[in-house]
Amino acid sequence: MFEKKISRRSFITLSAAAAASLALDRSKVNGLAAAMGNKANYPVVVIGAGLGGLCAAAYLSKSGVPVTVVEQHAIPGGYATAFERGDFTFEVSLHLTTIHNNSTAAILEDLGILDKLKFVPLPGQQGPESLAETLSGRFPSEKEGIRGFIKEITGISDEISGLSKEKGKSGKASIRRYPKLWGVKDKTLADLLGGYVKDQELKDLLASGWGAYGLPPSQLSAFYFAAARGGTLRNGSYYIRPRSQALSDALAETITRSGGKILYDTAARGIKLKDGAVEGVDLQDGGKLPAVAVVSNASALTVFKKMLPPGSVPADYLGKIDGYSTSISTFIVWLGLNRDVREIVKTYRTGFRTGRGIEADYRSCLKGELERAPYGITVYDHLYQGYSRPGKSTVTLLCLCGYEPWRRFEADYRAGRKDAYYKEKERLTEALIARAERDFIPGLRSMIEVRESSTPLTNWYFTRNPEGAIYGFNQTVDNAFMNRLDCRTPVKGLYLASAWGNPGGGYGGALSGGEKAFRMMVEDWGG
Numbered sequence: 185m186f187e188k189k190i191s192r193r194s195f196i197t198l199s200a201a202a203a204a205s206l207a208l209d210r211s212k213v214n215g216l217a218a219a220m221g222n223k224a225n226y227p228v229v230v231i232g233a234g235l236g237g238l239c240a241a242a243y244l245s246k247s248g249v250p251v252t253v254v255e256q257h258a259i260p261g262g263y264a265t266a267f268e269r270g271d272f273t274f275e276v277s278l279h280l281t282t283i284h285n286n287s288t289a290a291i292l293e294d295l296g297i298l299d300k301l302k303f304v305p306l307p308g309q310q311g312p313e314s315l316a317e318t319l320s321g322r323f324p325s326e327k328e329g330i331r332g333f334i335k336e337i338t339g340i341s342d343e344i345s346g347l348s349k350e351k352g353k354s355g356k357a358s359i360r361r362y363p364k365l366w367g368v369k370d371k372t373l374a375d376l377l378g379g380y381v382k383d384q385e386l387k388d389l390l391a392s393g394w395g396a397y398g399l400p401p402s403q404l405s406a407f408y409f410a411a412a413r414g415g416t417l418r419n420g421s422y423y424i425r426p427r428s429q430a431l432s433d434a435l436a437e438t439i440t441r442s443g444g445k446i447l448y449d450t451a452a453r454g455i456k457l458k459d460g461a462v463e464g465v466d467l468q469d470g471g472k473l474p475a476v477a478v479v480s481n482a483s484a485l486t487v488f489k490k491m492l493p494p495g496s497v498p499a500d501y502l503g504k505i506d507g508y509s510t511s512i513s514t515f516i517v518w519l520g521l522n523r524d525v526r527e528i529v530k531t532y533r534t535g536f537r538t539g540r541g542i543e544a545d546y547r548s549c550l551k552g553e554l555e556r557a558p559y560g561i562t563v564y565d566h567l568y569q570g571y572s573r574p575g576k577s578t579v580t581l582l583c584l585c586g587y588e589p590w591r592r593f594e595a596d597y598r599a600g601r602k603d604a605y606y607k608e609k610e611r612l613t614e615a616l617i618a619r620a621e622r623d624f625i626p627g628l629r630s631m632i633e634v635r636e637s638s639t640p641l642t643n644w645y646f647t648r649n650p651e652g653a654i655y656g657f658n659q660t661v662d663n664a665f666m667n668r669l670d671c672r673t674p675v676k677g678l679y680l681a682s683a684w685g686n687p688g689g690g691y692g693g694a695l696s697g698g699e700k701a702f703r704m705m706v707e708d709w710g711g
């Protein structure tokens with residue numbers, strides 16, 4: 185049985201540093217990995233082949249650790265995936281990312297896939313100066329505040345880059361030396377905006393894109409918003425060509441090429457413990473896999489509430505998790521059109537504004553009011569020539585959607601009785617298409633060659649994220665940045681690598697979580 189060679193004192197120190205950490209001391213981790221001795225004694229099971237799980241497994245297999253990934257679906261990627269219908273290949277999640285030009289780039293480089301991926305810049309992006317000018321033109325009396333806010337969020341993004349270069353010095357003491365980071369750690373986005381501008385419409389414009397973080401300004405961690413939005417303003421936003429599946433496939437290939445295994449169509453049922461430490465994983469099909477450590481890419485809620493033996497998780501930790509809320513889900517309509525609509529919808533992504541303000545919009549999304557909630561339309565053909573076949577268009581309509589309206593279908597859905605569910609899904613699909621026809625593309629219905637849609641239950645089915653959550657736990661102040669649930673858990677040998685853990689959701693968050701889980705494992709083995 186594997187036992188952590190780590191004292192309680194250093195465990196606490198490492199945990200505190202890691203929770204706050206954005207940096208990887210690669211030479212130290214590589215040194216520890218090299219000194220591990222016979223790596224055959226360290227079999228690891230990774231539950232889930234989403235980005236966090238794939239990343240952790242790729243690090244492990246490249247370090248010579250025998251790793252097995254179990255994935256309940258037939259392909260890698262979790263949300264970072266695509267699917268085909270007729271002549272069209274539809275993107276499931278990716279709209280934009282900065283993973284190749286921020287601190288996450290080092291992860292892709294470590295894993296040898298940075299050069300293999302093709303990133304295309306989003307068309308029509310505004311940099312900090314141009315955004316400040318546009319908004320100052322509309323709100324001249326708030327010019328100073330607008331510039332101040334944009335400087336603040338880009339400054340936070342710069343400080344994160346600085347911190348990520350401070351190898352091995354990323355505990356609270358280090359973060360204190362970054363005034364913007366330290367200053368924002370306990371603020372909501374509404375707090376941050378309120379420090380710079382007064383007009384509510386302007387605040388909503390500065391917070392636009394809030395949907396990409398799943399919470400309105402009154403609840404969203406300002407750190408999380410600034411890290412992501414400041415980063416895209418500073419470095420630009422990109423798409424992965426041809427689809428996000430390329431990233432997932434590249435990670436999966438790294439794992440298998442360096443000796444790791446990925447078992448598809450294989451679901452984990454439980455995690456076995458011996459003397460309080462991880463001993464292996466029980467599979468749904470009755471199989472068992474021995475392990476000295478388990479990395480969970482599956483949701484933290486599922487792991488702690490369903491996969492571990494009762495009584496094995498400290499009550500205060502479970503209480504903490506019970507206090508967190510689950511992030512919002514989505515209702516999506518994918519449309520394969522028999523016309524090139526780039527002249528009709530002239531931008532890559534555009535949103536329908538309700539004029540009711542973000543807080544009211546969020547409540548509407550939570551209630552699943554697809555007839556009136558804000559929604560976005562994405563015309564992927566603006567990204568690069570040849571996204572769709574000539575003369576065709578690949579379009580999505582996306583509405584953030586709470587789980588409550590779908591809860592009533594849950595039991596029947598899981599039991600395979602889906603008639604009522606399909607009826608409701610069809611009704612809302614039609615409603616969203618009708619809105620897009622009215623708001624953006626006249627005659628849309630007559631152009632539809634292929635159509636598909638998804639609900640929060642679809643998200644659950646393909647990723648097993650409870651309530652179809654798209655960013656793990658909500659990125660509230662009490663569960664973001666230094667407070668985000670640590671990748672090292674109180675169960676010996678169990679680590680989190682997903683949107684549910686540190687540092688959080690999104691492609692960059694999930695990948696960083698995978699790298700952190702790997703780092704902590706190696707530290708625990710060699711410390």
Ligand SMILES: Cc1cc2nc3c(=O)[nH]c(=O)nc-3n(C[C@H](O)[C@H](O)[C@H](O)COP(=O)(O)OP(=O)(O)OC[C@H]3O[C@@H](n4cnc5c(N)ncnc54)[C@H](O)[C@@H]3O)c2cc1C
Pocket residue numbers: 231232233234235236237254255256257260261262263264276277278279280281450451452453481482483514516646647648649654655656681682683684689690691692694695
């Ligand atoms: C519509 C949509 C749009 C988005 N847009 C963006 C965007 O533009 N940019 C961005 O950065 N982020 C975006 N995101 C968020 C981003 O996709 C996710 O935060 C991220 O991909 C989550 O990765 P993850 O590692 O947590 O794993 P997940 O993608 O949640 O995957 C978890 C994996 O674990 C597997 N699994 C679960 N339980 C088990 C089990 N018991 N046994 C075996 N396997 C199991 C699942 O099948 C799944 O493959 C979007 C998400 C959605 C849904």
